[in-house]
Amino acid sequence: MTVREKDGVTLVTMDDDFDLVKIFECGQCFRWNADETGAYTGVAMGRPLKIARDGDAFCFFCSRNEFETLWRGYFDLDRSYGEIRRGVAIDDYMKEASDFGAGIRILRQDRWEALCSFIISQCNNIPRIKKIVEIFCRCFGDEVSYLGGTYYTFPDADRVARLTAEELAPLRCGYRAPYIIGAAKAVSSGELDLEALSREEPGVALKTLKSLNGVGDKVANCVVLFGLMMLDAFPIDVWMKRALKEHYGDRFDPSVFSPYAGIAQQYMFYFARSGENGK
């Protein structure tokens, strides 16, 4: 990887898996959107960012300093996903799935945002999740100007903890509203310390998250994987259930992919969902 700043933007050449479309469309995040040129813009950790492909490099529309302090970690650029990808290709099916998903990386997302987003995700499809999250940020996040446009940060837990379910009505997120507020109160009060949780064993983190009302096994595993960056977590949704049953029968032990079961899961999930159009 080479990094150089030029005319106020940062150009990065990647020597490892890095596919913008796959990273942002594989279902792990909800706030990145492509424009007509294929460039993606999103907001994470309170900062907006645009990324465009530029020949064999990627153009990050931020200073080199911001790239190094924020985005390098966010995109997990110091881990070799190519190596992990080849490692989880344990059979013909996983070889096909991991080839198909080559370029995916797991984003080091904000912990609270991940918790909140995956609570919203339950029993919803991606377009609707994105819509709800966007309204949420627009209503309760902070306004940020960037490249001539207006963006909104993800509202922090303290802010959300002071809201009522009625105030969340514009989100049209239904029965998930009290779940969101409950989680916000837990985080805001300090009763739930996500930062500390990220240093615990995955099993402890899982159990702690599941003690929240509205957080079950699936959502908790997503938060552990995408929010706490524990790459061995293995969320199983309906797509994964189908794929696992079809290729491995009724019993399956994700520890065959350890310590990267979560990444294997993402290849499997993205591959399984690839038949769906538009969603």
Add this chain to the structure above:
DNA sequence: AAACAGGCCTAAA
């Protein structure tokens, strides 16, 4: 129009 969506909760076997 009724069923379903990237679940979860509760009640009941």
Add this chain to the structure above:
DNA sequence: TTTAGGCCTGTT
């Protein structure tokens, strides 16, 4: 420990 029904809302 597993299963059924209900839940907000939007789409098909």
